[in-house]
Amino acid sequence: MKNIYLKDRFEKENILIFKNIENSIENKKIGVTHILGESGIGRTSLIKEIYNNLIDLNKNSNIVLTSNEAPIGKFNIGDLQPYKLFTQIIQSLKENKQISSEKKLALNAGLTLLTAVPFLGDAVYAAKELSKDWRYYKQEKLGSIDAKDETSLDLIGAIESYAKKQPLIILIDDTQWCDKQSLELLNLLSLELADYPIHFVITSNKNNENNYLKSLIKLFKNKIHFSEIELETLTFEEIKTICANFQKYFDNDELNKWLLKKTQGNPSYLFELLKYLNRNNPFDESGTLILNLNSEIFLSLDNYSVIDKINDVLSIDEKQLLSIATCEGRIFSAYLLANIFNSDVLTIIKRLKEITLKSDIIQSKGMEIFYGVKSTVYEFTQTNYLKYFDSLLEYEERISVHSNIVKILQDTLKNTNDEELKESLIPYIAAHSAEAENDKVYDEMLKEFEVLNNKYGIGDNYNSNKSNNLANDNSSSEEINEDSSDLNKDGNLNSNNSSSNSNDQKLTPFLNYRRKVSRYFENENYNEIIDETNKFVNDNSLKELENIESNSFLIRTYTNLNDFASAKTIIDQTNKLLNKNSNNTIAECFYLNSVAVYYFEIKKYNQSLDTLQTAAKKSLKLPLELKLLTLMNINNLLKVISPDQTKNYQKVIDKLKTRVTIKL
Numbered sequence: 001m002k003n004i005y006l007k008d009r010f011e012k013e014n015i016l017i018f019k020n021i022e023n024s025i026e027n028k029k030i031g032v033t034h035i036l037g038e039s040g041i042g043r044t045s046l047i048k049e050i051y052n053n054l055i056d057l058n059k060n061s062n063i064v065l066t067s068n069e070a071p072i073g074k075f076n077i078g079d080l081q082p083y084k085l086f087t088q089i090i091q092s093l094k095e096n097k098q099i100s101s102e103k104k105l106a107l108n109a110g111l112t113l114l115t116a117v118p119f120l121g122d123a124v125y126a127a128k129e130l131s132k133d134w135r136y137y138k139q140e141k142l143g144s145i146d147a148k149d150e151t152s153l154d155l156i157g158a159i160e161s162y163a164k165k166q167p168l169i170i171l172i173d174d175t176q177w178c179d180k181q182s183l184e185l186l187n188l189l190s191l192e193l194a195d196y197p198i199h200f201v202i203t204s205n206k207n208n209e210n211n212y213l214k215s216l217i218k219l220f221k222n223k224i225h226f227s228e229i230e231l232e233t234l235t236f237e238e239i240k241t242i243c244a245n246f247q248k249y250f251d252n253d254e255l256n257k258w259l260l261k262k263t264q265g266n267p268s269y270l271f272e273l274l275k276y277l278n279r280n281n282p283f284d285e286s287g288t289l290i291l292n293l294n295s296e297i298f299l300s301l302d303n304y305s306v307i308d309k310i311n312d313v314l315s316i317d318e319k320q321l322l323s324i325a326t327c328e329g330r331i332f333s334a335y336l337l338a339n340i341f342n343s344d345v346l347t348i349i350k351r352l353k354e355i356t357l358k359s360d361i362i363q364s365k366g367m368e369i370f371y372g373v374k375s376t377v378y379e380f381t382q383t384n385y386l387k388y389f390d391s392l393l394e395y396e397e398r399i400s401v402h403s404n405i406v407k408i409l410q411d412t413l414k415n416t417n418d419e420e421l422k423e424s425l426i427p428y429i430a431a432h433s434a435e436a437e438n439d440k441v442y443d444e445m446l447k448e449f450e451v452l453n454n455k456y457g458i459g460d461n462y463n464s465n466k467s468n469n470l471a472n473d474n475s476s477s478e479e480i481n482e483d484s485s486d487l488n489k490d491g492n493l494n495s496n497n498s499s500s501n502s503n504d505q506k507l508t509p510f511l512n513y514r515r516k517v518s519r520y521f522e523n524e525n526y527n528e529i530i531d532e533t534n535k536f537v538n539d540n541s542l543k544e545l546e547n548i549e550s551n552s553f554l555i556r557t558y559t560n561l562n563d564f565a566s567a568k569t570i571i572d573q574t575n576k577l578l579n580k581n582s583n584n585t586i587a588e589c590f591y592l593n594s595v596a597v598y599y600f601e602i603k604k605y606n607q608s609l610d611t612l613q614t615a616a617k618k619s620l621k622l623p624l625e626l627k628l629l630t631l632m633n634i635n636n637l638l639k640v641i642s643p644d645q646t647k648n649y650q651k652v653i654d655k656l657k658t659r660v661t662i663k664l
Helices: 002-009 011-027 043-057 084-093 123-132 150-165 180-192 211-223 236-243 253-263 267-279 303-313 316-325 334-340 345-358 383-391 395-414 419-435 439-456 509-522 526-539 544-560 564-578 585-601 605-619 624-641 643-657
Strands: 031-037 062-067 168-173 198-205 225-230 331-333 362-370 373-380
Touching (some): 011 031, 011 225, 031 043, 031 211, 043 198, 062 084, 084 168, 211 225, 236 253, 253 267, 316 345, 331 362, 334 345, 334 373, 334 395, 345 373, 509 526, 526 544, 585 605, 605 624
Parallel strands (some): 031 198, 031 225, 062 168, 168 198
Antiparallel strands (some): 331 373
16 A cells, blocks of 8 residues: 555656656766655655666666665764775675775775785886876866775776766665765765766655765755755645545544644654554444544654554564664664574564564565674664664663673674674674763774774774764754855865864874874974873873884984984884784884884985885785875985986876875
């Protein structure tokens, strides 16, 4: 009944969306259609209907349907899953098969390995290779956007290579939960692939829409082929038409008006209440309304109690099972539920099957790999169901369940040698520890996440403060003013807005330290660097990476102060750390650059060049910042010992400078 209603009600919207897609394909212009509406209005059902129609009608296009993960409790896990949306899209397109094993996308973590650009050997060859790459054309566009890391460029390249072969239609549900990096990438795609037959159909909840997404939509309205469709709530006449199709219903204006008032025209709530009335006939045999609409059970009727009226088909134990399942999210696994209940998986699946036979609250999605384990996965068919059953949990229950999940996932983390699985678990352990109010584990996971960001060259563009990761159901009420807008003066997106990075107190201790020291370097406040480093070392238990990087800052500082004896002492200390089979390639590369500068200043040029060559080899698979840093130091050294070799290096450096802002 509901699907028939959607086909009829959204016929105009369907026609407009198909027209927009057709325009993008025929004119070879990237386009975006934004479907906006409140929870329960039918966004997800509509986009699935569009997808099914596209599959039937567009045999010559590549069509992808994907969605963003809903928050875990009140924690927006998307903030700790950079680029996950687009790695899912690439996976769906099977583009990862065309990427070498060294650049394989780490799909579960939403991260990607970076492209290795040759810097050693023939510098002319390196310059030619860079100039061939499409990513270095349109520099004027990339130059105004901060999110210029290699991950974005790799993903854009993958999307482009696929769009060259066939038109690309990408449908994305629940964009309000999208990770920020993927939103930035969507903006980059609109610039870099403007003349490709690509069309995005995205949906978002108007009551959960984040400010960054709002700014992106505002940008699209001015720059590309863009259309926005807001799905409206039901009118009185539409409610009458829908009700007429229910078995035990007699046309009655009093009941129709009551339904409109109680459901506020929300289709999902209307269908839930009609199911209840279908089981509890409001009419006698003659069609007279016998239901007391003013009784106490209806006077306090709100959206959740609408759902409660249909849940009288579920037992208390079944409601409890679904309530606990909400802690995992809208999509949950039989595997994790079995662990929480200390039960076997088959028993849990049997209980879940019984629920699916009684109602359409949940549905099976079949087998998927969750947390490295093959498991039957279920999904709440509506966000409203998820919210309702989540609301049934008491505070102590919620803390206990999330604590249990943290323990289960931590055990998996400790007992696996699969690095990709370890990386994928970190955001989930962080999210569940935040919901369990376990600050210790949460902080540990943030540090691990920071290491991953450094490893993949993503930078520190994420929220490390729990309060900033909380999902806000009323965020749409916050208007963007001129001061807080995510649009810069050129009309592009600012990647570091006030909500994520403006306050150092929101950062992990090491990020906070690193940013302070970077500012001191800019202002040549070298004594402050020494004081800040000593304070940081004394106040914190340092990991190897943090120890090596803080020592690197000291080496640079003492070198700039011409205190070469102190710099040599720190070098000797750090070499002992590195001799212990260090795996921190990023920190080691940064350290080698600092040592090379030291040798350069004491005029040991051959040792400086040898050190930089070692750093350059290590930088091949490291973030762009370290490649550029190493190249610049090599070039500065060559200006002294072999000026005729600097020309080609300088060309490469100039190209790379347009793509990166070094964050020490």
